[in-house]
Amino acid sequence: MVTQRSFRANAQPPATPPEPARFIDGYLAYLLAQASHRISGEFHREVEAAGLSVTEWRVLASLADGARETIGTLSQLTLTKQPTLSKIVQRMERQGLVMRGSMASDKRQTLVALTPQGQKVARRHLRRALGHQAQVLQPIDPQEAQWLIGALHRLMQLPPGPDSSAG
Template identity: 40%
Template structure:
């Protein structure tokens, strides 16, 4: 016999169902909700979210190879190549051959791209601090540690040697 008792609602208004408790849904929904405000700020600067990811990655590691940028920016490499070309046309990045292997291309921030990346990274850090303040006690640090552990266990080895 099937239970027809309505499932109780959670604080977000979702019924207590498979989806509302499913880890992958929770990760994606939390990311979407947490990113929404900051991504609006990114768009105010005339950037698309993938472009912001490229700037943030280059802020950490200027001169990254396209393959490495694709891994950290979470963008498929052929799509990233087009995005980089558009960013180069707008004066945010430059592409140069790798001095050790001319077959490889490295991407660098232009002075304009560096200034924009630095300003947005400062804002991103503030936004992250605001998000962590929502969480009680050391929950934020524990969540970050748990997510890193999950990534370490699930990500291919070549993406971990950043």
């Protein structure tokens, strides 16, 4: 058990006046993280209800067009560290969702591709993902949505700052 002192209720009135413009309201990194969480959250619960982890779903989506990707590329696409992704891919191989193979022109690299079963699962979830996105964006002006997507692309392509090791 952890001891703690006792606080009285907040001195400020509980109402919601003009809002003193909190730091986070103008902080882009926070807003992106929250918005990402908000938009992905519902669908991720759907994915997990189907027995996939979020990263597994990202691997499927990354390979859904038939491409073969290396562990390194996949780890960037799925925002996961390389050791984590190596293990997830190995588990997906055991589950019959992906195939792994060494690249002939560079035997250090491991190429990953979907199995036919993986394709099937990927396509099913891709459809649901697009459906979910349509539902989320429904109350939004399509042109504004398109603008947002463009803005996000531009953000991602900004030149990296001073430091920029992988993560």
